[in-house]
Amino acid sequence: MRKIHVREIQTAIVNAIKNIHYHIRPDLKAALQQAGETEASPLGRQAIKLLLENAKMAAAGVHPLCQDTGMTILFVEMGQEVNVIGGDLEAALQAGVRQATEEGRLRHSISVHPFKRVNTGDNTPAVVHYQIVPGKGCKIYVMAKGGGSENASVSAMLLPSAGDTGVQDFVVNAVRENGAASCPPLILGIGVGGSFDTAPWLAKKALLRPIGQASSDVETAELEKIILEKINTLGVGPQGWGGSTTALSVAIETAPCHIVSMPVAVNFECHSHRLAEVKL
Amino acid sequence: MSGVWLQLPLDKKALQDIKIGEWVNLTGSLYTARDEALKRIHALVTEGKQPPIDLKEQLIYFVGPTPPAPGEPVGSAGPTTSRRMEPFLPAILDAGVVAVMGKGPLSKTTVADFQRRGVIYLSAAGGAGAFYGAKVHGAAVVAYEELGPEAIYSLKVENFPAVVAIDLKGGNLFEQGPQAYRKE
Numbered sequence: 001m002r003k004i005h006v007r008e009i010q011t012a013i014v015n016a017i018k019n020i021h022y023h024i025r026p027d028l029k030a031a032l033q034q035a036g037e038t039e040a041s042p043l044g045r046q047a048i049k050l051l052l053e054n055a056k057m058a059a060a061g062v063h064p065l066c067q068d069t070g071m072t073i074l075f076v077e078m079g080q081e082v083n084v085i086g087g088d089l090e091a092a093l094q095a096g097v098r099q100a101t102e103e104g105r106l107r108h109s110i111s112v113h114p115f116k117r118v119n120t121g122d123n124t125p126a127v128v129h130y131q132i133v134p135g136k137g138c139k140i141y142v143m144a145k146g147g148g149s150e151n152a153s154v155s156a157m158l159l160p161s162a163g164d165t166g167v168q169d170f171v172v173n174a175v176r177e178n179g180a181a182s183c184p185p186l187i188l189g190i191g192v193g194g195s196f197d198t199a200p201w202l203a204k205k206a207l208l209r210p211i212g213q214a215s216s217d218v219e220t221a222e223l224e225k226i227i228l229e230k231i232n233t234l235g236v237g238p239q240g241w242g243g244s245t246t247a248l249s250v251a252i253e254t255a256p257c258h259i260v261s262m263p264v265a266v267n268f269e270c271h272s273h274r275l276a277e278v279k280l
Numbered sequence: 281m282s283g284v285w286l287q288l289p290l291d292k293k294a295l296q297d298i299k300i301g302e303w304v305n306l307t308g309s310l311y312t313a314r315d316e317a318l319k320r321i322h323a324l325v326t327e328g329k330q331p332p333i334d335l336k337e338q339l340i341y342f343v344g345p346t347p348p349a350p351g352e353p354v355g356s357a358g359p360t361t362s363r364r365m366e367p368f369l370p371a372i373l374d375a376g377v378v379a380v381m382g383k384g385p386l387s388k389t390t391v392a393d394f395q396r397r398g399v400i401y402l403s404a405a406g407g408a409g410a411f412y413g414a415k416v417h418g419a420a421v422v423a424y425e426e427l428g429p430e431a432i433y434s435l436k437v438e439n440f441p442a443v444v445a446i447d448l449k450g451g452n453l454f455e456q457g458p459q460a461y462r463k464e
């Protein structure tokens with residue numbers, strides 16, 4: 001068994017969180033730069049230029065990329081040959097979020113209870129998804145998810161007969177309705193299949209893929225392309241001010257599902273897209 | 281951004297000629313407010329009471345900044361979603377506010393109300409919190425200190441750019457902008 005101390009995990013989480021709020025991802029930066037050249041609207045191009053300027057300012061380490069420093073989402077992929085020692089894994093992860101919030105000067109954006117709007121005061125708890133995988137590795141995706149784009153996300157149980165065109169319509173309609181308020185240009189994660197709860201989980205997992213990386217399944221990759229093209233004909237544009245760049249990328253994850261069901265979910269992600277992959 | 285210079289607090293005359301899609305550069309003092317603070321003002325105004333600050337001719341910016349770095353007035357300070365504030369807007373407009381700034385579209389009812397009252401809506405670039413934070417040169421809590429980042433602050437801004445999204449001529453950028461680029 002490989003041993004990993006919880007302290008090591010906590011330190012890695014702290015560094016990753018502090019980093020994603022001040023440094024834009026290279027794949028995102030490249031996608032924005034490209035959009036800055038291809039965007040049809042002058043105002044849209046100016047908006048993208050401003051976002052790239054924003055990234056430059058954030059890199060100085062004084063002001064985070066966005067004031068909504070979000071809810072922390074962790075996807076933990078733990079090798080089954082790993083023995084976590086030195087304490088409670090979940091507690092270490094949450095302690096990492098707490099420490100990064102303090103040291104990174106992040107905003108406190110979590111309420112204790114959905115009805116009692118009292119702030120937890122330290123951005124905990126993070127949402128943690130665990131997966132046991134073969135091997136000795138430990139990989140943790142760290143995401144800071146803003147509320148504006150999360151609020152635009154939707155899921156539904158479509159009829160199996162709706163097929164892939166049903167999914168296209170569902171996603172395109174969601175962007176038409178809610179795209180402008182979730183800080184476009186967007187990144188869209190789509191989940192199709194599984195049970196009721198699987199689709200939104202897959203949609204969020206789809207956001208972990210590097211921007212522009214197509215699905216390894218040829219048909220799914222084709223569907224990603226079609227949906228992206230359709231979304232960019234809506235005219236919403238950067239910031240919703242009108243233009244040809246409403247989304248930068250679309251990623252779809254699928255899972256087997258019941259013969260009578262077709263769960264679908266789309267998770268909206270904004271251009272802030274604060275995400276890192278930690279390997280231990 | 282090149283565009284129209286606007287001194288804060290606003291002179292209503294200066295708002296007459298600005299058009300949707302134009303950049304304005306704000307310099308001067310504005311007030312911040314969002315969900316909870318607006319809810320409280322709404323409650324006061326509905327009861328016929330005075331809000332804790334004089335809102336006449338003021339611009340309200342929907343924002344909840346991150347904690348400041350040492351020596352800085354604010355941290356990251358970009359706009360939050362304006363639509364969430366809609367239930368409280370009539371109250372702050374009754375109290376004299378002449379412009380609001382946030383991100384994203386507003387409903388048809390609100391657009392019509394703004395146009396009837398002669399109120400403009402500025403759309404700041406959502407997600408540009410670092411950029412905007414650096415345009416803030418002073419911050420002081422003026423009401424509801426207990427709300428932390430959601431308290432009402434007076435912010436001193438300089439050369440703070442935003443796009444006109446609802447003007448006084450019946451324009452609504454969130455409708456007309458996308459219409460011009462729709463290719464469905």
Ligand code: SF4
Pocket residue numbers: 066067068069070145146147148149150182183270271272358359360406407408
């Ligand atoms: S949607 Fe994203 S970019 Fe926009 S304010 Fe929220 S976190 Fe920031």
